Amino acid sequence: MERAPRLAIMLLPGLDHFTADLLVRLPAAFGWEVRPFMVTGAPALAAALAWTDGAAGDAIWFEFCWPPFPAVIGATDFGGRRVIVRVHRIEAAETGHVADMSWAKVDDVIVVSPDMAERVRAAAPEIAVTSRLHLVCNGVDTERFAPPADWNPFRIGWCGLMTLRKNPSLALQILAQLRAEDSRYHLSLCGMGGETLAHETFLHLARRLDLLAAIRWEGRIAQADMPSWHAANGVLLHTSLHEGLSYAVLEAASAGCDLAVFDHPGAAACWPAPILFGTVDEAxxxxxxxxxxxxRDHVCANFSLERQIDAIGAMLNGHAAARTECATGQHSVVTA
Structure with a gap:
């Protein structure tokens, strides 16, 4: 090909939040042309196919194994273009979308953690013969997160959707125990929508434990403002019942926070043992x-954006030997 190879990244509205850094960094790092296509109907895929007109060297990346992508992939003739699907936590852990995908049409499958790799293999064992499975850990742009000079050990950060899976009520139980010994502990809550039951349960328990005055309700915080929010906290308290590989944990550590992470399934394969807890007392x-x-140094060494870009570039360019490692020593790029 006389031109650079092209990578079309297919995005769904509301599910495009993990790709911004990749869209910026991949072209300069590996010489590919990269273009996003927001899928709101059939024209987006047609446009992506027209743009990736060098079938032998171009690729189409589907971000999330989420409807309508499984059906679209099954019904599309890609004409020799390489097809890539990145699977996130929700598809692998809470839906049947992975099992329903036409994996014979997919060349490369990307997951973000060892637990996700196991779940994808269990849901779709045919991947072992149809596709290459790559474990590429999430990466954070650590340069955006400068640790502050002043560190407040009593301000505990909690962020994410207010859902039952995020388990916010556990954060209240931990806060209550801390404040029983020192009333300076308080919770900085960055919440972005969620479920009515989770909201009601959280507020009910906060009133019962007399904690409303110890909670600072931050509401929705723009991505550009997250570095300063993390930097103001002393600790990130992460109570989720399940995650793939949490960006919030990576960002908080990069900003100088200490960490307390609930030991959910798969957590031990991602995070160091000293930050994991299973009880209120341990937290x-x-x-x-x-x-x-x-x-911070741990994240820089194991989960930097540069490391993620290197792993994706190695996958795109077919360098199977160019592998990076997760914190546990497992390869970030694993072909099967």
């Missing part, structure tokens, strides 16, 4: 013993 002990800037 409170971690937070009382928190220290600043403890995990």
């Amino acid at each position: 409170a002990a971690l937070i009382r013993a928190a220290r600043p800037h403890r995990w």
Whole structure:
């Protein structure tokens, strides 16, 4: 081909939040032309197919294994173009979309954690013969997250959707135990929508435990403002019942926060043992013993954006030997 190879990234409205850095960094890093296509109907795929007209060297990346993508992939003749699907937590853990995908049409499958790899293999064992499965850990732009000079050990950050899966009520139980010993502990809550039941349960328990005055309700925070929000916290308390590989944890550590992460399924394959807890007592002990800037170097070494870009570039360019490693020592790019 006389021109650079082209990568069309197919996005769904509301599910495009993991690709901004990739769209910016991939072209300069590996010489591919990269263009996003927001899918609101059939014209988007037609436009992507027309743009990737060098079938032998071009590729189409579907971000999320989420409707309508499984049906679209099954019904489309890609004419020799390479097809890539990135699978996130929700498709692998809470839906049947992975099992319903026409994996014979897919050349490369990307997952973000060892737990996700196991779940995808279990849901679609045919991937072992139809597609290459790549474990490419999430990466954070650590340069955006500068640790502050002043560190407040009593401000505990909690962020995410107010859903039952995020388990916000556990954060209240931990806060109550901490405040029983020191009333300076308080919760900075960055919430972005969620479920009515989770909201009601959280507010009911907050009133019962007399914690409303100890909660700072931050509401929705723009992505550009997240570095300063994390930097103002001393600890990130992460209570989710399940995650793939949480960007919030990576960002908080990059900003100098200490970490307390609920030991959900798959957590031990992603995070160091000293930050994991299983009980309220364990979480409170971690937070009382928190220290600043403890995990930034760990994130820089294992979960940087540069590391993620290198792994994706190695996959795109077919360099199977060019592998990076997750924190656990497992390869970030694993072909099957």
